[in-house]
Amino acid sequence: MAYVLTNGNYYIRITENGGVAKTKDVNEAQIYLTMEKAKERLEKAQSKTKGYYILDIVTNEKYKLNRSRRRIRFPEEARKLIYNTANGRCILCGRKITYDNMTLDHIVPLVMNGADDISNLQCTCKACNEFKGSILPDDFMERITEIFIYQTGIKQGNRLLWKITHRLLNRLI
DSSP states (O other), X not given: OOEEEEOSSOXXXXXXXXXXXXXXXXXXXXXXXSHHHHHHHHHHTTTTTTTOEEEETTTOOEEOOOTTOOOOOOOXXXXXXXXXXTTTBOTTTOOBOOGGGOEEEESSOGGGTOOXXXXXXXXXXXXXXXXXXXXXXXXXXXXXXXXXXXXXXXXHTTOHHHHHHHHHHHHHO
């Protein structure tokens, strides 16, 4: 599949500095390989993409994003339940956090049509929640693993123990 963002007259293209601009030429439009990436762009640049929708350029199907959907403010009891279920720890990094410093993370992000209900929430620290952003947990863990292995490789260089560990980690992953 291939998707573009359009309002019927213009298409969204990405500028050299990563900004959003419009064009009348579909050949200049930014092509997204997944619906999720197209939704992310619509969410990220809401003011510049107002009135735009996702168009599947293969099937010519239109998909409109419901931007009026607001996040639910969960009651204290629900927040405490999520916090206690996680034993007061961030689900992503395991760090102990206070109830006041807890953030609620949508396991399946709202931009990927995740449910805005208690069954789709997890307890996270602010840093992990911001770093995870709008990606699925498995993708997040894969990214963290790649970063860890890369950074450890830089620090360890050509040490024999690291080479052995690196091979073992790659087999496990």
